Amino acid sequence: EDQVTQSPEALRLQEGESSSLNCSYTVSGLRGLFWYRQDPGKGPEFLFTLYSAGEEKEKERLKATLTKKESFLHITAPKPEDSATYLCAVRNGNQGGKLIFGQGTELSVKP
Amino acid sequence: GAGVSQTPSNKVTEKGKYVELRCDPISGHTALYWYRQSLGQGPEFLIYFQGTGAADDSGLPNDRFFAVRPEGSVSTLKIQRTERGDSAVYLCASSAGQGYGYTFGSGTRLTVV
Numbered sequence A: 001e002d003q004v005t006q007s008p009e010a011l012r013l014q015e016g017e018s019s020s021l022n023c024s025y026t027v028s029g030l031r032g033l034f035w036y037r038q039d040p041g042k043g044p045e046f047l048f049t050l051y052s053a054g055e056e057k058e059k060e061r062l063k064a065t066l067t068k069k070e071s072f073l074h075i076t077a078p079k080p081e082d083s084a085t086y087l088c089a090v091r092n093g094n095q096g097g098k099l100i101f102g103q104g105t106e107l108s109v110k111p
Numbered sequence B: 001g002a003g004v005s006q007t008p009s010n011k012v013t014e015k016g017k018y019v020e021l022r023c024d025p026i027s028g029h030t031a032l033y034w035y036r037q038s039l040g041q042g043p044e045f046l047i048y049f050q051g052t053g054a055a056d057d058s059g060l061p062n063d064r065f066f067a068v069r070p071e072g073s074v075s076t077l078k079i080q081r082t083e084r085g086d087s088a089v090y091l092c093a094s095s096a097g098q099g100y101g102y103t104f105g106s107g108t109r110l111t112v113v
Helices: none
Strands: A003-007 A010-014 A019-026 A030-038 A045-050 A056-059 A062-066 A070-075 A084-092 A105-110 B005-007 B010-013 B019-024 B031-037 B044-050 B053-056 B065-068 B075-079 B088-095 B108-112
Touching: A003 A084, A010 A019, A019 A030, A019 A084, A030 A062, A030 A070, A045 A056, A045 A062, A070 A084, B005 B088, B010 B019, B019 B088, B019 B108, B031 B075, B044 B065, B044 B075, B075 B088
Parallel strands: A010 A105, B010 B108
Antiparallel strands: A003 A019, A019 A070, A030 A045, A030 A084, A056 A062, A062 A070, A084 A105, B005 B019, B019 B075, B031 B044, B031 B088, B044 B053, B065 B075, B088 B108
């Protein structure tokens, strides 16, 4: 069964304190691993899609990496505006566009 | 429109009542998805439309839940005989096709009292 597990559930950082969020997955025939950001009361906002092990993508202070079993979202020198819940999701090769989400990591960055 | 629009943004209903939740996708997006998100959890898949037809409805929890997309644009999620356990945020997303990324709406927060 396809499964996504994110850790930690919550992370508190001081402004400028770099860290990483983990997404472990099992999926039959990965057709994309997705990272989303979700602010309170809003829908998830797309950040990255990764398709194969070794792939990396960057956007501002965020960098996503992918291996065959997990993905990391690295946050370099975070700012308070980076506070949000970060969601990881996978799409497999047999189920169309359906995404399977993890439970998310709630990130809080204090000034 | 510029984004995915969901109405209403909030809905409070009594147990046993019928509700309809509307999703207006990005113009031209052929794929439309419904998800349900409970507090502290990630979104959970409900149903996926490609055009007018439901390509995958495997996530609908039971036969009280039904969704339509009659003209391949706006979709309505219908819940009969609502139960307190149906309380959640219902999210809609659209994409240009199966291989493309999603754009989510802000969701409808459903509260069954």
